[in-house]
Amino acid sequence: MGDSIAALEKPLSEIETDFQAFEIPTQPRFVSDYTDEIMQNLVAHSVHTAAPSFIGHMTSALPYFVLPLSKMMVGLNQNLVKIETSKAFTPLERQVLGMMHHLIYDQDTDFYQSWMHSANHSLGAFCSGGTVANITALWIARNQLLKADGEFKGVSREGSLKALRHYGYDDLAILVSERGHYSLGKAVDLLGIGRDNIISIPTDNNNKVDVAKMRQAALELARKNIKVLAIVGVAGTTETGNVDPLTELAALAKELNCHFHVDAAWGGASLLSNKYRHLLAGIELADSVTIDAHKQMYVPMGAGMVLFKDPEFAHAIAHHAEYILRRGSKDLGSQTLEGSRPGMAMLVHACLQIIGRDGYEILINNSLEKARYFAEQIKAHEDFELVTEPELCLLTYRYVPARVQAAMQLACEQVDTVKLARFNELLDGLTQFIQKHQREQGKSFVSRTRIQPARYFRQATVVFRVVLANPLTSHDILNQVLVEQSEIAALDNEFLPALMAMIALK
Amino acid sequence: MGDSIAALEKPLSEIETDFQAFEIPTQPRFVSDYTDEIMQNLVAHSVHTAAPSFIGHMTSALPYFVLPLSKMMVGLNQNLVKIETSKAFTPLERQVLGMMHHLIYDQDTDFYQSWMHSANHSLGAFCSGGTVANITALWIARNQLLKADGEFKGVSREGSLKALRHYGYDDLAILVSERGHYSLGKAVDLLGIGRDNIISIPTDNNNKVDVAKMRQAALELARKNIKVLAIVGVAGTTETGNVDPLTELAALAKELNCHFHVDAAWGGASLLSNKYRHLLAGIELADSVTIDAHKQMYVPMGAGMVLFKDPEFAHAIAHHAEYILRRGSKDLGSQTLEGSRPGMAMLVHACLQIIGRDGYEILINNSLEKARYFAEQIKAHEDFELVTEPELCLLTYRYVPARVQAAMQLACEQVDTVKLARFNELLDGLTQFIQKHQREQGKSFVSRTRIQPARYFRQATVVFRVVLANPLTSHDILNQVLVEQSEIAALDNEFLPALMAMIALK
Incomplete structure (x- = not known):
């Protein structure tokens, strides 16, 4: 394909003609025949995301070494949901989360020695991408806000209706810049909070959220007895790449006594630059941070992460099952949204070490x-x-x-x-x-x-x-x-x- | 590693000593040095899931051909969230979903010609695994049940509290066998329904759900003004491998006028056997079905799917954004829980064609x-x-x-x-x-x-x-x-x- 972004331009409708069969073929095929076919009808019509002139999206070029390593990772076919199907991949993933936690929060040696490999703690959750990372953060924040209290068994067990009744709120809301990512809309939809309860706050001339207007919106919500569940700061908006004033947002979250999440899915990688990390100043004040390694960290698609300031944060979603995820085990699956998951953390580990x-x-x-x-x-x-x-x-x-x-x-x-x-x-x-x-x-x-x-x-x-x-x-x-x-x-x-x-x- | 399940048994606490560093290393490393190191401290202590004597979990052995293909898939680094970053991978994924839909629902040529590649329809959603698949199905079912109606803008926009108030329900519930997978608990937790509203129905002596008891439970819920959102049939329980009486469950769902989801994450692959597919009789009556290709379909970890009987089902979660997922586009991301996703569907496609x-x-x-x-x-x-x-x-x-x-x-x-x-x-x-x-x-x-x-x-x-x-x-x-x-x-x-x-x- 050379440096062009596609071997040849062919309308999608024509490409679709090669993918019309809807019955699984009866006869097995030779691998070589299949490969020849997909080279022509799939690979030739894929997008050359690694082309130097492909500068339209966040999907990054990959360093060559990730290819043989990814083949090894796929071949090992570990399942990170539990130790029995992942063994050393579990401490490796915990280490990757520890390193990313340190990149953001810079805690001391004692902190990481105490919590990085602790069965009942987690410094974050590895997942398929930023959307699941954002959902995970807001899910935990909701469950923590509406936790068990006296006779009330918590939103996790009793659901939203009883939770809001118990705590006496008329609704929950999330405050975020009008430039917030659409995954936040999915998150509040899923969580039963409702898309109308994402309060979209105007931005200034530099596409950064206007904190004064956010404070004002919070006051109005309080008057309507709507509790602010979380403020989300955007560290690298998807459309313009700007970073919200994170330090001020952290201060506002403290005033409102609410969760402070930073969506740095794309921009978080800039923390790896000592020269420019000041652009994300205040991110260390966030209660949770989303970073996608498959964006600017040069890792293949499928490597999302959410990091938690407090190693006990994920307790609010901890779950257990008999054949798996027994209490006290180090199984990663007990504190993640996803169940079975591949060993993608290995590719992040490799990039962090090799680069x-x-x-x-x-x-x-x-x-x-x-x-x-x-x-x-x-x-x-x-x-x-x-x-x-x-x-x-x-x-x-x-x-x-x-x-x-x-x-x-x-x-x-x-x-x-x-x-x-x-x-x-x-x-x-x-x-x-x-x-x-x-x-x-x-x-x-x-x-x-x-x-x-x-x-x-x-x-x-x-x-x-x-x-x-x-x-x-x-x-x-x-x-x-x-x-x-x-x-x-x-x-x-x-x-x-x-x-x-x-x-x-x- | 030969045929043993692990090269040598080493306690996890010892393995963890190799994963203690919490600072991202400063200096780059040679790929060969890194590879040598992980061969010893990671690969040697991974689990040999492909060993013929590893018969404890659902993580399958892989056919050799998926390894070079997976390397190609990773190298192409397509992002299936939208056409612009996936091109031919989008129709390929739609074809895979079409083939799996046909395997379950066996509709006619017209059906697949009309809907398989239709921009505003989807025969299912590809995702990282069965948990996300189950969550997706129940999310859509909830949004469909509590849809916009007159002044009410739907649960998706207004949230659970107002939705339940509008429809006059005191709560929602999901009925499932006591052998249901723990991911259903996560789903109702996330969705704000609450884990206590998963009504666990006893099984008979063969670990199949007792439909009479389920009907009775539904009647009791109705008396308490709790609406049954969905019945979930288990087609292959995780712990005992039994299949619920799907035809009877479908009939009950019809009586209750509720959604019927079948969790066939593991067992669904048995539909590929003409000799044994009768064991899953009734699955074609389900409104939605979860199948994991990374379980018994010999595809690497990370290939979950949920199939929808009705091509319009996913409308209840459709979402759009300016820079992506524009209305009328064929972008897959507008009807999935996840955002950016890898081209894993290619490996399912390969297995279906080659095997x-x-x-x-x-x-x-x-x-x-x-x-x-x-x-x-x-x-x-x-x-x-x-x-x-x-x-x-x-x-x-x-x-x-x-x-x-x-x-x-x-x-x-x-x-x-x-x-x-x-x-x-x-x-x-x-x-x-x-x-x-x-x-x-x-x-x-x-x-x-x-x-x-x-x-x-x-x-x-x-x-x-x-x-x-x-x-x-x-x-x-x-x-x-x-x-x-x-x-x-x-x-x-x-x-x-x-x-x-x-x-x-x-």
Whole structure:
């Protein structure tokens, strides 16, 4: 496939024709025949996520050594739910959680010697991904808030209705930035809290949550007798890559006496950079933190983690069964959402050891600095607009011809939101046109999303979204992405002419 | 490691000494050094789950071809949450779900042509394992039951409290056999239903749920204004391998107008045997079915599935986000509990194609027949007692010296439950002694659990538990397991002498 993002562009509907059979075939097949077939109809039409020009999503390139190790991991087929089917993989996973805990919370030797391998404690939970990690954190927080009390046996046993009645709350709520990840919506849906009880707090001009507005929202909830279960800080928003003011959020959580969770699924890896970890200052005040190793830690898909400040935190979801997870055992399954799980922690362990802090320092710094370089190129180019500055290694921008930029600048000054909306509508079409064509050309890939930039009075605006984590993405490739996008823009005969007509009208 | 279950037995506390470091190392390491180290401290102390004498758990041996394919799958690092990061893997996963749906529900060509690749439909959800599959099914069922209605926006948006109030229920409940898997407890805990609202229904002498008692329980709940959300049928209990009367349960679910879920995480693979699939008759009446491919389908850990009879079922949890999962897209992530996920479906696809129905027919029949052979050997041996007959390929038994069996038979006839309890208590100690020693000797491994056999008036009884799925497990190996257990029993100088003394007293 070389460096292109796909061997050849083929519409999904055509690809689907190779996957129409719905009956399991009767006859066994030769492995070689099967392999030949999937090389053509599957592998050739997979996405080259490791291509240096694939800069649209958080799925990272992998170091070569993880491939033979993953084959070994799969072959060993350990099941981490319990010691009997994992043996040494259990202490290994506990060590990985310990190392990630230390990266965040930096406790002393005594702490880790006491709790890292303790049967009745856990420094975190390993899971398939950030969604399960976030759900786990909020599940435990809910169970701790609505715990057993006198005659009441706890929400875990009696359910939400009786729990809220017992504690006298009319409802629970979770406070999070409007940029919070959609997995939080799933979490409150699952937990019976309800999606309307995720209180979406506006962000400032830098896409960071406005803590004053969050405090105000909390007061309003209190007046309505709705208890704030948790504040969630976002450490690396999915769409703009910004980090919430974590220290202030921690202080607010303390005031409200609620759980403080930080969703650092993507941004957490930046803690591995001594130079830039200050960008996540305050994360050590969180009660729980989600980090995905399969995002910026260069581990294959399927390696999520949630870390707990308090080694007793997970007690609120501890469960036992007769044939498994007996009390006092070190079986990891007694304090996780998932049951049977593979030994993915081994690949995180391998990356931490083989790449090391010094290696990650280079990788992370490189990504962040490349994002700053790209931002400068975008700003220097008269026909592009940088929409959000890179705080970590994610930025958004769009193609806006210089003359349109000037006209929009004027409209902004005149607060002519009607005109701005017309510009933005046409620009949205143009951005989508460019993004789709670029993907279809198969040379490079940026993603797109819709955000509400402060400068445009929060009008919804479609932007290109770039995540720079692949160490092989060169400055040349980034420059080429802009050249390609300018060329594609020139092919558009719908939105661009309309934009030019608008300017001419004026 | 040869055929032993572990290279050498080393206490966990000693293994843990190799996993004490809690700081991520500073310096990068050579891959070869790291690999050498983990070969000694990890791989050598992992569990040889593929050993033919490892017959204690459901973790299966793997066909060799899955190893290179898994390396390819990991290397491609696709993210199935959306098309942009998975392309052909998305239709492949939909095909796998279609094939498994067809295996259960056997719908016609039109059905699969209409729904298998339809953007707004799903025949199931692929996930990390059976626990997430069961949670997904019950989550959807809850959201469907407590759906939007007039002013009420649905439990998904407003939460449990308002949902129950709106519909006028005092609580929800789930009815399941006392042998139901512990993941159902996690599911109701998470969903805010509460563990006490899993109504555990007694089983008959064959560990199958008593449907009459379930109906009675449902009537009592109705009197208390508690709505039955779902009936869960178990198709292959984890501890005894029995299948609930699924057809009768389906009829009861219809009477109660509730969801009917079948947890066939382990037993579902038996549908691949034309000879034995009648053992799961009625499964096609289920609204949803959980099957783990990493159990008896010979796929590596991490391949769970839940299948939906109705292609619109998952609408109740559909969610969308701006940068991903746009409405009308074929992104799989809009109808799953998990977010980012690896391309594990490829390994299921490979096994279905390469092994084929004919191959699975041999593998499954072989396992079931081997279990019947082993049961005969246990019954024929005067010092062993078969506690539960194999219905699929799982059985339980224990070592009970012939003279003790005779004395217990008498106690049973005299309904001398006090004496029986004393026997059972000593036998429990002996069973645990044998099981632990056998595991430590490292030649073979059976697991143990605690069940309540009808013949002992439901007294809790510790038993050996054997799952026969590895095609390389020979009759010789099974016979040898009994020889080894008899030899270990003779080493016990606590429980066996006490049992003999009890008999002498009489």
